[in-house]
Amino acid sequence: MLELKPMTDQDYEFWSLRSRMNYAQSKMKANGTPRDEAVKAANAEFERHLTAGRETKDNFLYSGFSDDVRVGFVWIQLRGIGSRRRAYVCDIVVEPDQRGKGFGKQIMLAVEKLMPDLGVSKIGLHVFGYNEAAIALYKSLGYITTDLEMEKTLD
Numbered sequence: 001m002l003e004l005k006p007m008t009d010q011d012y013e014f015w016s017l018r019s020r021m022n023y024a025q026s027k028m029k030a031n032g033t034p035r036d037e038a039v040k041a042a043n044a045e046f047e048r049h050l051t052a053g054r055e056t057k058d059n060f061l062y063s064g065f066s067d068d069v070r071v072g073f074v075w076i077q078l079r080g081i082g083s084r085r086r087a088y089v090c091d092i093v094v095e096p097d098q099r100g101k102g103f104g105k106q107i108m109l110a111v112e113k114l115m116p117d118l119g120v121s122k123i124g125l126h127v128f129g130y131n132e133a134a135i136a137l138y139k140s141l142g143y144i145t146t147d148l149e150m151e152k153t154l155d
Contacts, residue, residue, distance in 0.1 A: 002071070003064070005062060007073065012061060015093065016046065021042070024041070029130060031151070060077075066098075071094060076088070078118060086123065088123070089111065092104065104134070
């Protein structure tokens with residue numbers, strides 16, 4: 001059974017560095033963003049949203065464990081006000097050697113169980129268009145597309 005535990009300082013440093021690089025690589029793959037720009041954008045996003053690191057208000061950072069083995073991470077942020085208040089999954093990571101074992105789904109279901117304590121009843125997230133496995137996972141969990149951004153390169 002999967003358990004979410006608040007990230008330790010050590011997990012936070014490991015996760016933050018790797019997730020910044022993964023985000024930059026996704027920007028390069030999805031948008032053709034040059035490497036330097038993608039790295040700069042990734043660092044700016046993390047610094048904008050996690051101004052106080054693990055202690056940033058309305059941000060919840062967890063490590064996911066199965067049988068005391070760390071299988072992934074998830075970053076949840078509370079956004080909006082009033083009836084538009086919701087949780088937003090900013091990042092979810094399943095360790096490469098743990099992929100294909102259902103841990104992505106288990107992490108997302110564990111996140112859902114946290115929502116009543118956070119006082120929200122909606123969860124949002126972003127997924128890059130090329131990430132078909134993640135899109136399929138989110139659809140299987142009942143997520144619907146609320147916005148769709150498209151692009152065309154002109155010759």
